[in-house]
Amino acid sequence: MPELPEVEVTRKGIAAPLLGARVLEVRLGKPLRRPLGCPPGALAGATLGEITRRGKYLWLPLAAPDGGLLVHLGMSGSLALLERAGEPGPHDHFDLVTDRGTLRLNDPRRFGAVSWSASLDDAPAAALLARLGPEPFDAALTPQSFHAALRARRGALKTVLMAGQAVVGAGNIYACEALFQAGIHPALRADALSRPRAARLLAALRATFARALDVGGSTLRDFSDAHGVNGAYQAEAAVYGRAGQDCRRCGGRIRRIVQAQRSTYFCPSCQRR
DNA sequence: AATGGCGCCTGAACGC
DNA sequence: TGCGTTCAGGCGCCAT
Numbered sequence: 623m624p625e626l627p628e629v630e631v632t633r634k635g636i637a638a639p640l641l642g643a644r645v646l647e648v649r650l651g652k653p654l655r656r657p658l659g660c661p662p663g664a665l666a667g668a669t670l671g672e673i674t675r676r677g678k679y680l681w682l683p684l685a686a687p688d689g690g691l692l693v694h695l696g697m698s699g700s701l702a703l704l705e706r707a708g709e710p711g712p713h714d715h716f717d718l719v720t721d722r723g724t725l726r727l728n729d730p731r732r733f734g735a736v737s738w739s740a741s742l743d744d745a746p747a748a749a750l751l752a753r754l755g756p757e758p759f760d761a762a763l764t765p766q767s768f769h770a771a772l773r774a775r776r777g778a779l780k781t782v783l784m785a786g787q788a789v790v791g792a793g794n795i796y797a798c799e800a801l802f803q804a805g806i807h808p809a810l811r812a813d814a815l816s817r818p819r820a821a822r823l824l825a826a827l828r829a830t831f832a833r834a835l836d837v838g839g840s841t842l843r844d845f846s847d848a849h850g851v852n853g854a855y856q857a858e859a860a861v862y863g864r865a866g867q868d869c870r871r872c873g874g875r876i877r878r879i880v881q882a883q884r885s886t887y888f889c890p891s892c893q894r895r
Numbered sequence: 896a897a898t899g900g901c902g903c904c905t906g907a908a909c910g911c
Numbered sequence: 912t913g914c915g916t917t918c919a920g921g922c923g924c925c926a927t
Contacts, residue, residue: 624920625920628920655904655921656923678922694922696920696921696922697904697921698906698920731919732905733903733904750922750923775898781899793920793921794919882899883900885919
């Protein structure tokens with residue numbers, strides 16, 4: 623469900639209220655994608671530091687006992703910070719009970735994960751984060767470096783965007799939307815993209831993310847933020863989920879193709895190879 | 896080292 | 912109404 627903007631909106635919703643919170647208890651539901659990696663009881667008494675984000679991962683640092691939790695929301699996960707948490711529902715699989723409320727992970731498909739690591743430099747966190755490319759708004763990510771990263775890839779641009787090595791954060795929706803905004807065909811080979819067009823794509827991706835952050839991640843149909851509110855779908859996707867409908871820019875017909883077993887939506891006349 | 900394919904889960908929407 | 916099929920916002924790991 624969440625792409626980078628949604629994860630960042632989630633982080634913003636929980637970072638301040640949980641800073642300095644004391645862990646009282648950890649409750650687990652059904653198994654998630656990977657094991658917690660420590661006995662739940664071992665976290666009691668720890669104090670939460672400032673929650674950070676890397677790609678679509680959240681890092682919840684803990685002190686005394688030291689360590690942290692690396693959280694990924696997968697396809698269908700969402701976090702809510704509840705003042706008074708009721709009994710966990712059938713899809714609530716992780717509760718971090720603190721003296722400032724309960725941070726609850728709801729994840730019907732259970733592709734998400736919560737993993738304890740001694741630090742970001744230790745397993746499993748280090749290995750999971752090691753493969754990630756630069757953050758989209760990192761100043762070190764320039765049109766030049768982005769173009770260079772794309773030139774090292776032979777796959778289709780849309781697939782490469784989603785792989786997260788040239789830049790992190792784009793999922794299926796924002797990859798499609800950014801390519802539309804940049805006027806680039808999703809099946810164009812990454813290493814065939816000219817430098818000006820790479821610059822255009824980076825700008826489009828940043829604009830897409832910035833817009834989503836502005837509206838609080840509510841560009842996604844059923845996203846709900848850390849307070850459980852939202853879900854106000856903006857209905858502003860230009861191409862995603864619009865196969866067969868008219869392109870808002872040229873009036874042509876939006877097409878759906880499959881790339882790497884994922885749906886890709888694009889406008890054949892606005893987006894050129 | 897990059898690439899493509901598969902598996903992990905459940906629920907909603909759709910067609911018959 | 913019920914049943915089967917398809918699809919869904921993401922990784923990780925594996926073989927090549």
